[in-house]
Amino acid sequence: MDLAFSPEERAFRDEVRSFIADNYPPELRGKQDEGEELGKEDMLSWHRVLARKGWVAPAWPKEYGGPGWNATQRYIFSEELARADTIPVLPFGINMVGPVIYTFGTPEQKARFLPRILSGDDWWCQGYSEPGAGSDLASLRTRAERQGDHYIVNGQKTWTTLAQHADWGFFLVRTDPAAKPQEGISFLLIDMKTPGVTVRPIITLGGEHEVNEVWLENVKVPVENRVFEENKGWTCAKFLLAHERTGIAGVARSKRGIERLKAIARVEVDDDGQPLLMNPFFRRKVADLECDLTALEFTELRTLAGEAAGRGPGPESSLLKVKGTEIQQRITELVLEAVGHYGAPYFRAFPEGSNEYPIGPAHAHRAAPTYFNMRKTSIYGGSNEIQRNIIAKMVLGL
Amino acid sequence: MDFSFTETQGMLRDSLARYLRERYDFDTRQKMLALEGGRDPAVWKALAEELGILGAGFPEAHGGLGGGPVEHMVIMEELGRAIAVEPYLDTCIVGGGALLAAGGDHAETLIPAIIAGEVIIGFAWAEARSRYNPARIATRASADGSGWTLDGDKAVVIAGPYATHYLVTARTAGNPGDRDGVSLFLVGAGTAGISRRDYPTVDGWMASELHFERANVGPHALLGREGKALPLVEELIDRATAATCAEAAGTMRRLHELTLDYARQRVQFGQPISRFQVIQHRLVDMLMEVEQAVSMTYQATLRLDLPAAERARAVSQAKAKIAKGARFLGQAAIQTHGGIGITNELAAGHYFKRLTMLESRFGDQDHHLARLEALMLAEAA
Numbered sequence: 062m063d064l065a066f067s068p069e070e071r072a073f074r075d076e077v078r079s080f081i082a083d084n085y086p087p088e089l090r091g092k093q094d095e096g097e098e099l100g101k102e103d104m105l106s107w108h109r110v111l112a113r114k115g116w117v118a119p120a121w122p123k124e125y126g127g128p129g130w131n132a133t134q135r136y137i138f139s140e141e142l143a144r145a146d147t148i149p150v151l152p153f154g155i156n157m158v159g160p161v162i163y164t165f166g167t168p169e170q171k172a173r174f175l176p177r178i179l180s181g182d183d184w185w186c187q188g189y190s191e192p193g194a195g196s197d198l199a200s201l202r203t204r205a206e207r208q209g210d211h212y213i214v215n216g217q218k219t220w221t222t223l224a225q226h227a228d229w230g231f232f233l234v235r236t237d238p239a240a241k242p243q244e245g246i247s248f249l250l251i252d253m254k255t256p257g258v259t260v261r262p263i264i265t266l267g268g269e270h271e272v273n274e275v276w277l278e279n280v281k282v283p284v285e286n287r288v289f290e291e292n293k294g295w296t297c298a299k300f301l302l303a304h305e306r307t308g309i310a311g312v313a314r315s316k317r318g319i320e321r322l323k324a325i326a327r328v329e330v331d332d333d334g335q336p337l338l339m340n341p342f343f344r345r346k347v348a349d350l351e352c353d354l355t356a357l358e359f360t361e362l363r364t365l366a367g368e369a370a371g372r373g374p375g376p377e378s379s380l381l382k383v384k385g386t387e388i389q390q391r392i393t394e395l396v397l398e399a400v401g402h403y404g405a406p407y408f409r410a411f412p413e414g415s416n417e418y419p420i421g422p423a424h425a426h427r428a429a430p431t432y433f434n435m436r437k438t439s440i441y442g443g444s445n446e447i448q449r450n451i452i453a454k455m456v457l458g459l
Numbered sequence: 460m461d462f463s464f465t466e467t468q469g470m471l472r473d474s475l476a477r478y479l480r481e482r483y484d485f486d487t488r489q490k491m492l493a494l495e496g497g498r499d500p501a502v503w504k505a506l507a508e509e510l511g512i513l514g515a516g517f518p519e520a521h522g523g524l525g526g527g528p529v530e531h532m533v534i535m536e537e538l539g540r541a542i543a544v545e546p547y548l549d550t551c552i553v554g555g556g557a558l559l560a561a562g563g564d565h566a567e568t569l570i571p572a573i574i575a576g577e578v579i580i581g582f583a584w585a586e587a588r589s590r591y592n593p594a595r596i597a598t599r600a601s602a603d604g605s606g607w608t609l610d611g612d613k614a615v616v617i618a619g620p621y622a623t624h625y626l627v628t629a630r631t632a633g634n635p636g637d638r639d640g641v642s643l644f645l646v647g648a649g650t651a652g653i654s655r656r657d658y659p660t661v662d663g664w665m666a667s668e669l670h671f672e673r674a675n676v677g678p679h680a681l682l683g684r685e686g687k688a689l690p691l692v693e694e695l696i697d698r699a700t701a702a703t704c705a706e707a708a709g710t711m712r713r714l715h716e717l718t719l720d721y722a723r724q725r726v727q728f729g730q731p732i733s734r735f736q737v738i739q740h741r742l743v744d745m746l747m748e749v750e751q752a753v754s755m756t757y758q759a760t761l762r763l764d765l766p767a768a769e770r771a772r773a774v775s776q777a778k779a780k781i782a783k784g785a786r787f788l789g790q791a792a793i794q795t796h797g798g799i800g801i802t803n804e805l806a807a808g809h810y811f812k813r814l815t816m817l818e819s820r821f822g823d824q825d826h827h828l829a830r831l832e833a834l835m836l837a838e839a840a
Contacts, residue, residue, distance in 0.1 A: 421614075
C-alpha cells in the first residue's frame with residue numbers, strides 16, 4: 062500500500078495539467094465565469110479537444126480508442142479536469158452507450174458508432190425512464206414490435222437529459238409483453254431524426270431546460286440497431302447502470318465544489334462582519350463535509366483498485382452513488398447558506414453589451430437554482446432508495 | 460393553559476382559508492406570477508375589502524379588529540398553505556408594528572390606509588454586508604434644515620416594486636455593528652433620490668435593491684428616537700420571524716399533504732409507493748416536523764410580548780428548529796416525488812422553493828443558534 066505517486070505518475074499529472082492549461086477553450090472559460098447557459102457547441106468544444114488528443118474516453122479499452130490508462134492514471138486525469146474546472150464530458154455516449162456497444166455490440170455496430178461517439182459527431186441521449194417506470198424501471202411499457210427487418214416502436218420516455226440536442230438515443234423497449242418484466246426487454250439504438258420521434262421540453266425548478274419527454278409514434282427502427290439479443294436488453298441496462306454509478310460519485314468535482322465553497326466563504330461575512338470561513342459554525346460544517354468526501358474518495362479508490370484487478374464495478378458502486386450524491390447536494394446547501402440574502406433573486410443572464418447586470422455577487426447567482434437542481438442526483442441513475450435496496454440484496458444478501 | 464382559538468380567530472381562519480382555496484389555487488397563483496408586475500393587485504384589495512382582514516392585528520382605536528400576534532399567526536399560516544405572494548408580514552406586521560410603536564401622526568393616517576389596502580410597506584433592513592444582523596448596516600441618515608437625508612443601499616426588499624412606503628434602517632451615528640446609532644425611517648417610495656432595481660425571486664415574489672442617493676425624506680420620516688431604534692428593530696424582526704415560522708408551518712403542512720397524496724397514488728413495483736416502509740417512515744418523520752413547527756410557532760407567538768431576552772429566546776428557538784425542519788421536509792418531499800418533484804409542473808416543487816427561502820428569512824438556523832448561545836452565555840455571566 063502506498064499513497065504517493067511515482068515519478069512517472071507525477072510526470073503524467075504534469076502532462077495532463079499543462080495540456081488542459083494550454084488547450085481549454087477560452088470562450089468556454091469566459092461563459093462559465095459569467096454563469097451563461099452553455100449551448101450544444103459550447104458543450105462539444107471541450108469534448109472535441111480531448112477527442113483529438115485521444116483522451117476523451119479514459120476508461121475505454123485501447124482497441125476501441127481509449128488511451129490505455131490504468132486506474133491511477135484515470136484517477137489523476139479526472140482530478141486534473143476537476144482542478145481546472147473544465148466542463149464535464151457528457152456521459153451518454155462516452156460512459157453509457159459506448160461501453161455497452163463495445164461489450165455487447167456486433168463488429169458492425171462497433172465500427173459504425175464508436176468512432177462517432179469519440180469524435181463527438183453523434184450526440185447521445187438515454188431513453189430509460191417512463192412516466193410509469195422510474196425506480197421500477199423494468200415495468201417499462203414502450204413497445205417494439207418486430208415487422209420483418211424492422212421494429213415499430215411506440216411509447217413515451219421521460220427525464221431524457223439534453224435530448225433536444227441528440228442525434229441518437231439508446232432506448233429500453235419491450236419486445237415480449239408476455240415475458241416476466243425483466244425478460245422481455247431489448248436495447249435499441251434509435252436515430253432521433255426518425256419520423257415519429259418527438260422531443261418536448263420539461264422545465265425544472267431553476268428554470269432550466271435540461272430534461273425532456275420523448276414520444277415515439279410508429280418509429281421504424283432497423284433490427285440491426287438492436288444491441289445484444291432480443292429480450293436480453295436488461296443485461297445491457299444493468300451493465301450500463303453500474304457503469305453510470307461509478308462516475309456518479311463525482312469525487313473530483315466535489316473537491317472542486319468545496320474549494321469554490323471555501324472561496325465564497327472567504328468573501329461572504331457572518332453576522333459579526335468576519336469572513337464566514339472564520340465563523341466556527343460554518344467552518345465546522347465545511348470540515349465535516351471534507352471528512353465525508355475523503356471517506357468517499359478512498360472508498361472509490363479501493364473500488365478502482367478492485368476494477369484494475371479485474372473485478373468489474375459491482376454493487377459497491379451503489380455506495381459511491383449514495384454517498385457521492387449526498388455530498389454533491391450538501392455542497393449546494395452550504396453555498397446557498399453562505400450567500401445569505403442574495404440566494405433569493407432569480408438570476409437572469411443579460412445579453413452581451415446590455416447595460417443590465419444581474420443582482421448580487423456573481424458567486425450567488427446560481428446558488429439557489431443549483432441547490433434546487435441538484436436534488437435530482439439522489440433521484441436519477443437509480444434513486445438512492447433503490448441503491449440501498451441493491452446493497453441490501455447484493456452485498457448483504459437480505 | 461389553553462391552545463384553542465376564539466370564535467373570531469376561527470372565523471378569520473375559515474374565511475381566509477375559503478378565499479385562498481377558491482380564488483388562490485396553485486394554477487391561479489402561477490397565472491398571477493406571470494402577470495406584468497408579478498402579481499395580481501386585486502388579491503390585496505380583496506384581503507382588505509372583501510375579507511377585511513388587514514386590520515386583524517390593529518387596535519380598534521385605529522380602525523382595526525383589536526387582535527394581535529395570534530391573529531397574525533392564523534393569517535400567516537393560511538398564506539403559507541397557499542404559498543401566497545401577499546405582503547401581509549411586511550405591511551401589517553412589520554410596517555404596522557413600527558407605526559404602532561411610534562404612534563403620532565404617522566400612525567393616525569397610515570394605519571387606516573394599511574387596513575384599507577392602500578398602503579403597502581417594504582421592510583428595508585438588510586444590506587449586502589449585513590447578513591442577518593440588523594445593526595451591521597452602513598446606510599446613513601443625516602439631518603439638516605430641510606429634514607433627513609439618506610445615503611446607502613438596501614438589499615432584497617420584499618414587495619419593493621409595488622410598495623408605497625419603505626421602512627428603512629439607517630445609521631445616524633456609529634459604525635456597522637454598533638448597537639447605538641441605528642434609526643428607523645418611514646419614507647414614501649416615490650421620494651426623489653431613491654432608485655430601485657426590481658426583480659423576481661426564485662420563489663415567485665417580487666423584490667428590489669434600493670439605492671438612496673441624497674434622498675431627502677423630509678423632517679417627519681424618523682420613527683422613534685434618533686440613534687436608539689435597534690431595540691425596536693429587533694422586536695419588529697422577532698415579530699416578523701414568528702410570522703415567518705407560522706407561514707413555514709402552513710407551507711410545511713400543505714407540502715406534507717401533497718407528498719402523502721402523491722405517495723398514495725404513485726404506483727411502482729405493483730403497489731402504491733406509500734406501501735413501502737422507507738416511504739412510510741419518511742412521511743411520518745415529515746409529519747413530526749410539521750407538528751413541531753406548529754408547536755414552536757405557538758410557543759414563539761405567545762411569548763412575543765415578554766421582555767426582550769425571553770422574547771428573543773422563544774423566537775430564535777422556533778426559527779432554528781423550523782429552519783432545520785423545513786429543509787428536511789422540503790428535501791424529503793422532493794425525494795418522495797422523484798423526478799416530477801423537480802419540475803415546474805407540480806405544486807410540490809414551488810412549495811419546496813418557498814420553504815427553502817423561508818429557512819433563511821430573518822436568519823437561518825446558524826444565526827438563531829448563535830443568538831441562543833449568546834443569550835445562554837449572558838445568563839451564565
